[in-house]
Amino acid sequence: MFVPALLCNSGSDTMVSPASHPLLLTLLLLSHFTFCISYSRPKALLAPISYDESTSLYSINLGNKNSLLLDLENSVFWIDCVNTSYSSPTLSLVRCRSAVCNMASVCNSLICDGGAPPGCSTCYGPPSPVCQNSSCSPPISNSAISTSTTSTLWTDTFPVLSTDGRNPGSIVDVPNFPFACADDLLIRNNSVPAGVVGDAALSQAKIALPSQLAAKLSLKRKFTYCLPATSNGKGVLFFGDSPIVFLPNIDFSNSFQYTPLLTDPSQPDSYMIDITGISVDGVKLNIDLNLLKIKDGTGSTVGGTIITSTERYTQLESSIYDELAREFKAAAHARGIKDAPAVSPFDTCFDGSTVSGTRLGAAVPEIDLSLKGSGGVVWRIFGANSVVSVQDDKVVCLAFLRRKQYETRAVVVGTFQQQDALMQFDLATSRLGFLSSLLGSMATCSDFNFTSSV
Template sequence: MHEFMKPIKSSPTSSTSIINSMASQHYHELLLSTLLFLFISLSTQSHETLVFPVRKDPTTLQYITGIYQRTPLVPVKLLVDIGSGFMWVNCDNHYISSSYRPAQCNSKECALAESMTCNTCNGSPGPNCNNNTCGLFPENSIINLSTTGDVIDDVVLFRSIHGNFATVPHFLFSCGGNNLMEGLASGVDGAVGFGRTKIGIPTQLSSVFNIHPQFALCLSSSPSSNGFVFVGNGGNYKLAPGIDVSSSLMRTPLIINPVSTGGVSFEGETSSEYFIGVSSIKIDGKAVKINTTLLEIDDEGVGGTKISTVTPFTSVETSIYKSVTRVFIKAAEAKKMKSVAPVKPFKACFSSESIKSTRVGPDVPIIDLVFGSEDVYWRVFGANSMVEVKEKGVVCLGLVDGGLSPRTSIVIGGHQLENNFLEFDLATSVLRFSSSLLFRQTTCANFYFGAKP
């Protein structure tokens, strides 16, 4: 277990205010100034739940978080990619630190990273230019580009839901380069991966902080409000007004895809992404006729359903997409919804004036993703199924055609995840999930961070 320092507790009023400001325009300055007087050490037997504030970028629709890293500490904005197997940071962009350390080939750090390469470099020595250093393949999942990068460790700062801060002096990650910056939101300098690997965020922090290997995801739909990722022991997630969101969650197994879905992979490598066993789709209680073999993962790792924070809208294989859209439009007609011209990338669009509003968004046909047993389903209400587009007075079914032969048949995207609570338990390989929190008259922006009970 790595040694690490323990922070002091924040002032009574800073626990909520700091976390709500971290993803705002000035959160770096606020947090950095706070650190000047909030730093003490944390017991190595800590059972804290750690928290990553997440903000939706309005231009790219990407979900962004921030950490502090290096010596001296600097703020780093990162893309939230729950399926990526590790954190990577652009080391070409003025990465200056007195505490970084390359992982030497055949070391325990390289074994932990499951690296299959040993790198050399003929350029100027630096974080991403070392000899006899093992490597990984950081990937920009927005543009599906992978490159090689050294494995290094450095100081990273994390915070708990109770207002504490702690450092990990030897946090393992990979270096990326400037060529991986294309398509990322402004100011973003890498990605933070919560995938199921030994150096993914949940597993690595589980080892360091002696916490349960799990994380919970709750994305806000508003670019002006934080959502959160919680890592650790979980339970008692408090939402205003006094709601314990973890008290009534459905459960379904997390499925391991036996073939890696990463941009670069090796024989026998499993996927670090999170797949779930959707067995059928219903719209207003009526089963949609689809080729159910597409919902299964074959021996080549093709098919199935996965959850993604880097896909803005749920992507569906063409034949499933056509069937779902056809049944949805028919059900919409029964509700007197008026169809209008499609707006790319969507194909089923309607006049918003013909749709009533409800607590859970537009009053449109309900979509259920069913898991094996008919009693376990993920219910998608109008707030998550419909998208307001640039054309005034038009809303569209927020699904996109994923093509005839996609690697994964259904990719559940960010819009469908917003204001839903998902808890990924890596120890038991179980997903616990809510439907829309709007149904409970609350949102992912309303988490309460109080003192320890």
């Protein structure tokens, strides 16, 4: 059970005069010191990540209790309180116009309330976990299906797993943690992996998991994840600041390149970066760089690059995709790789028998994303993250798609390009740290040691 750090304050009220009881003072100080060591706050928290092949989505397990969709775009942590019959002795309703409710304003790609606090619920039936009169009712979303709805905000104590960066530690109870109760609208029709009961809101919003965990446990306001490439192993999500150690004993915490996280005033909860150019095998693409800039002032979000956790393959504005595919084909042909007919949903495919393999994936042209940052920041995409094998490995396709019809960003970075990479979202310094592939170090995202150290 987590004990708040205020129990370890140096100034402790006591009815005993230390001056008149020196031996007692020594014993008190010794026991107090030992107590503080035993119950000090963790520096980091841990959650295993699972990949579901049927939905191409990722989920995390929070404190061995709740399986939640990994969602960078959602701002309010929510749980389906209908099918899960949610109940708890520490459950407390959040009233509208309260301080917690005022903090629950959200603005992402699916929802934007303009900074206004959520409204008050009015129920037209008997009270339930998903509807209570005069309660705080924030909007919630599921980015995987681009759907939102309203909810009822509560607080409760939630267990999370601590870590030293090498192994799992003890369970920590986080008190008075805000979350939303919802019906099953956002998880119907197999729209999330089996067993998922809610959404792990990982956006930049004040009420989202990263900021709330940091505030409740005095953690660094950052999180790092590593997405597994298959469903056979677990990836890992760290909250806070710690070593990042994978088997056999490789610490990747000092291996990051950094690029600023941009802020779009019309979508401040989301994670955006500045791509300044794209190259294939060293050849710079002739693209309209103005497309890569965030436009504002029109009321709609257009241009720029957003990072997602619910789209599988990176989407590109059509002219950018055409230029990438053209240059990738030319570079592939120069390597002796032959074309193959397109395989939906991919437009650019190759004969798998003409593609050899390396420890970094298929031996195909390298794609470089040049990013804003000091000293030249480059996200290099090797074969493991640039092409996908289909039709029993007979065909290899460029794992990029034209952007969806209603998508307004020029680039939407998908999870295929992030798998077996380290992605660190540092909210305190507004920067993204990344290591584009662990494969070059003979590691994968499934190499974290989940054997407990306690």
